[in-house]
Amino acid sequence: MCAAISVIEDEGFDDVPITERYALRYLNERPVKELLYDGHDEFLQFFVKHNLPQDDLYDILRAFNTADDLALLRRLVFLSKSDGNSFAEVKWRQFCENLLFDAVKDENEALLEMLLDVGVDANARGHSRQFHDSTATFKAFNALQIAILGGNKNVIDILNSCCARIFTGSPVVDSDFLSGAFTRNTIDFAKPQLASEATWHSKPGGKGLDILVHAVEQSYDNIVDILFEAGFNPYSRADRGDFATGWVPRDSAFMVSLRTSKTRYLGKFLTFPYHALDRKRRQERLRQLTAGYVTARCTENVALGKAILDAGWRPDHVKLAMGYDYVQEYLHNALEQAVERGYCEEVRCLLQMGANPNLLSYTYVSGSIIRPLHSAIEEGNVAIVRQLVEARADVNVLSSRSNLTPLQKAVYGSSLEIVSILVEAGANVNSTTRKWSRSAVEIAADKGNLEMVTYLLESGANVQGRHNHNYRRTLYWAQNHGHNSVVDLLQDWKRSRHGEQDCDAIGNIMSSTTEEELDLLSRVYD
Incomplete structure (x- = not known):
């Protein structure tokens, strides 16, 4: 010394x-x-x-x-x-x-x-x-982990008397520690500390929750079992900071199991004694069981659906606990995601379960609401558009992002099949909006889509009258972009339906149409 x-x-x-x-x-x-x-x-x-x-x-x-x-x-x-x-x-x-x-x-x-x-x-x-x-992995363990791996109860007790913690905060390191304890048959020394940690970290954010999620992801059965038996809540999310610091909450162990279809873990987690949870955590459990039930129905997993019902999940229970119809909101959100991903079968299941295609979301992305029908039209998914229309989706509702009707959006996408579905379901072919003064037939003429213009005229597009704004603008857009076939079609249509006196010379229209007239409706409403 x-x-x-x-x-x-x-x-x-x-x-x-x-x-x-x-x-x-x-x-x-x-x-x-x-x-x-x-x-x-x-x-x-x-x-x-x-x-x-x-x-x-x-x-x-x-x-x-x-x-x-x-x-x-x-x-x-x-x-x-x-x-x-x-x-x-x-x-x-x-x-x-x-x-x-x-x-x-x-x-x-x-x-x-x-x-x-x-x-x-x-x-x-x-x-x-x-x-x-020692090895590099061994260097990462903390003092209590090393004592447990060594199986020395006196050393463990000394560290516990000074509030030593069993986890380091690194899911990989802590999983390696638990695996080592199983290998060395010293896991029993860890059980009291795990139970204490589960109580200490019963709220979201516990280090043990990170390990439980990691173990589920990696299919570490022994670690999942020991943590679950210790009392770690599989429905609690392991928060890793907040949005301001660039971190986002991780999924719970239940949601990870659901997403990865690990039914063994789901069956175990459904037995978690939720009666001891406070109101907030019971609500979180009901939210996640709702997701599980919807997933089970969409994937036609009868066993999982029955297990969730047996665990006490009921739509009326969820509605009562949440204070609003959370089930319908979740169904709608799931429907939006299924539409965006193009999952036709999942859309069918959700609509059969009662998902409302016209429900407004409670959450907003960049201040806009993208309805399922608009999303399906943007993706050009005819089958899903047909499913939504058959489920009474509003075919005249505006999109808050583009301020277009479904019909206008379909015409922009040049999908005649989708346009016909919407028109047959009652879409207004003459509808215009605040921001865009162009009707559906004007959009079709501007794009030079002769087949689309023909269909819209036959479906009731209003072009009657020599001074009809819809007629004048439609001709203007077609002529301005050199779509002569559309110009001829429209003039012939007018003559056959309303007579020569109802038509105007294309030269007169091109010379007399003003910017104010082209933007008339947007100017008036704005």
């Missing part, structure tokens, strides 16, 4: 203030027993401030267990806990934390108790020299 604290006067010694340099020389000349029991704390403080702990000290100090050895080491450790931030003082604090890991690994209870007694953090993470003779 005397060699361990000897002052090394290297090149940096000249930079030490004269008063402190004298104290260090004085300290180096004192007998060991005097250093053990006499008041030289000021000199020892200077020693800690200006001398780095050497690597060979670990091997020396790890064997300490006598009263004299620990007495001086206790004073050095205590002084290293000061708020000083010199390079040497920081290294001494790291040295003490690493020494604690060595004491756990060596099962040196006397050294461990001394280090904890003077304030070395039981949950401190080891530094670069934590375990110089």
